[in-house]
Amino acid sequence: MEVINQITLTLVKKVQKDFSQYSYQYEKKVFCAFNLTAQQIENKPFIDQLIDMLKSETNFIASFEITERQHFKNLAMAKANIRSLQEQGYQIKLDDAGTGYGGFSYFMDFNLDGVKIDKMFIDVIGVEDVKVEVLNSIIMMAKRLGIDIVAEGVETQQQVDFLRSHKIDYIQGYYYSKPVPFNDLDFND
Incomplete structure (x- = not known):
């Protein structure tokens, strides 16, 4: 349109x-x-x-x-x-x-300057799936290029632990917070 x-x-x-x-x-x-x-x-x-x-x-x-x-x-x-x-x-x-x-x-x-890893790749952390290899390839390539990595759609402690162990720059998802209206954001956290 x-x-x-x-x-x-x-x-x-x-x-x-x-x-x-x-x-x-x-x-x-x-x-x-x-x-x-x-x-x-x-x-x-x-x-x-x-x-x-x-x-x-x-x-x-x-x-x-x-x-x-x-x-x-x-x-x-x-x-x-x-x-x-x-x-x-x-x-x-x-x-x-x-x-x-x-x-x-x-x-x-x-x-x-950076890459955001889609939730469908995050969802396979801890599961036997070919997408885990794609996830590892994205992480490896981004690190070699020296660009920021953002993981989106993170929902579990296992995912957070995996991403932290791979030194992902930024992690976002329901594990930390569901979307909230602007006025409800806490910028002190």
């Missing part, structure tokens, strides 16, 4: 409004990640508008996650726009690594 750009910009404005209240109460800076589709990353006017909206943001540190649900049609434009975002200081991560169209080619095509 071609409304994704407007939805994303509206979401950014909402997050900015929420975090403007946060800045008065806390001093700690937090990251806020926004997902971007291939179509959005290839759209220079949209990327320029996003950069302009966030250029004076001081209440949170924005980062962007590439979703793998669409093919890139203009790889050169996508690379240029990702470079523009990174030149402004924004981190670029691959979301749901290994589940979509891009896969490992994104590591070659883009200068990624």
Whole structure:
């Protein structure tokens, strides 16, 4: 329906409004990640508008996650726009690594700052499944590239122990908290 750009910009404005209240109460800076589709990353006017909206943001540190649900049609434009975002200081991560169209080619095509390991790979920790080898490969490759690793969808102590033993940078999931409204977030934790 071609409304994704407007939805994303509206979401950014909402997050900015929420975090403007946060800045008065806390001093700690937090990251806020926004997902971007291939179509959005290839759209220079949209990327320029996003950069302009966030250029004076001081209440949170924005980062962007590439979703793998669409093919890139203009790889050169996508690379240029990702470079523009990174030149402004924004981190670029691959979301749901290994589940979509891009896969490992994104590591070659883009200068990624991080990778988010999809829950389907986390769910097989402690189970005999070929996906465990894919999980180990993602971790090994990300470590060799020197990029951040985020594990998402973590629900059990066994998963936390495995991820900690593999020195994963960030762990998120129901093990720590279910999603909560902005006003219920505890930034002191």
